[in-house]
Amino acid sequence: MSGDRKIVNAFDEIEHIDVKKILTMALSGGGDFSEIFAEKKTGTVISSEAKRIEKFNLTNDFGIGIRVVNKEASAYAYTNDISNLTDLASTVAQSIKSGEKGRVVSLRKRTAEQVTKANILSSSVAPEKKIILVKSAEEYAWKNDSRVVQVRVMYSDSHRQVFIANSSGFTCKDNICSTIFVVQCVVSDGRIMETGYEPLGGTRGFEIFEETRPENIAEIALMRATQSLSARNAPAGLMPVVLSSDAGGTMVHEAIGHGLEADFAGQGLSVYSGRLGEQVASSAITVIDDGTLPGRRGSIGCDDEGTLSERTVLVENGILKSYMTDLITASKYNLKPTGNGRRESFRHRPVPRMTNTIIAPGKETPNDIVRMVETGLYVKKMGGGQVNPVTGDFVFEVSEGYLIERGQIGEAIRGATLIGNGPKILLSIEHIGSDLGWGIGTCGKDGQGVPVGDAQPTLLIPEITVGGKIHDK
Secondary structure: OOHHHHHHHHHHHHHHOOHHHHHHHHOOOOOOEEEEEEEEEEEEEEEEEOOEEEEEEEEEEEEEEEEEEEOOEEEEEEEOOHHHHHHHHHHHHHHOOOOOOOOOOOOEEEEOOOOOEOOOOHHHOOHHHHHHHHHHHHHHHHHHOOOEEEEEEEEEEEEEEEEEEEOOOEEEEEEEEEEEEEEEEEEEOOOOEEEEEEEEEEOEOOOHHHHOOHHHHHHHHHHHHHHHHHOEEOOOEEEEEEEOHHHOOHHHHHHHHHHHEHHHHHOOOOOOOOOOOOEOOOOOOOEEEEOOOOOOOOOOOEOOOOOEOOEEEEEEOOEEOOOEOOHHHHHHOOOOOOOOEEOOOOOOOOEEOOOEEEEOOOOEOHHHHHHOOOEEEEEEEEEEEEEOOOOOEEEEEEEEEEEEEOOEEEEEEEOOEEEEEHHHHHHHOOEEEOOOEEEEEEEEEOOEEEEEEEEEOOEEEEEEEEEOOOOOO
């Protein structure tokens, strides 16, 4: 039997093993809670650089983890051999000894909603066709501007199946297919070098390339890079900034999202710690984390502890309503489980993580918001950034921006950064557009990366520090 076939059979056999026996054995040392997490993940990764395919990987991974929790202590072990689960359960049980008698487990099934929006499963598409997509995007960039010095293209698809059972009394399964495609272009005029980047993806199937061709992604990335070559240097100082809905939700993800994860908040490591029921943003701001949206990058049927995904209102009309929890933080801080216990793989423990985090749209038109600004900055696309969750201070790069002059979007700028404090900015925002734009990403925390989505409408920040250069190029 091949290794691939063994993996398929091992995952299929999970529900036929004596799950209750394993969970009960894991509790034999006196733990409060035990859990089995099984995962099978298959996929394709293709990357191209320097006009050749640099990487072509077919992944096929399977493993099972067993976790035991006793108050604030926990033990976790994992294996890819389904035959030694009894030994694994015994090992974690011995790691947590409370002197209390273990409990008997009774299980019921939970049904997760299907969040993958796929008409053509990427796993059904020949690898050769995926390589053609990568090459077509790369060739487009090289052929359409002589200033191109480097092009990187990455294609990835995955099919992730999970099975969770725990001593709280339930089992749950989830099944997610996702696809992502990224193009990065580097251009130079002989004096300076600029980079443009554009991603596409979600819990979607291969039909995503019928709606948006790879060349379209390359075209946007190339435009962003070449436009920066001729753009003026960004002005510096305090000024109003309009964040376009196309900027993606970097602001909501970084400036407030991480601070509302219950482990940070519960440990006092967040500017939002201990502030449930308080006003933390203007009355115009509502923030939601929603893992139930079909097709979005961060969508899940259930989290990696088996809690069904949900729409959680975190901030409503400026008032802090909830934190994002996993089972441990929900129990520890007497909060409701929100379905945000996530892990990168069976090799990791779950921690509170975002899914799709959104600033809800308002009622004003984007054009009306721009017309409110006499002189300022219009941010079309955000780049990378960093935030201190304890203070809320952040620095974000602007990958595509324009001046606003007399209420109109003007010439392009380059080299801008936004420097501010998330809570103060959210308290100042009163004008919110009726539109909504999405960004996609992989969020890192505790050495793990998980897929996330974020979204925001057009927003007017009345005043923020823009880092840039005083003089033109």
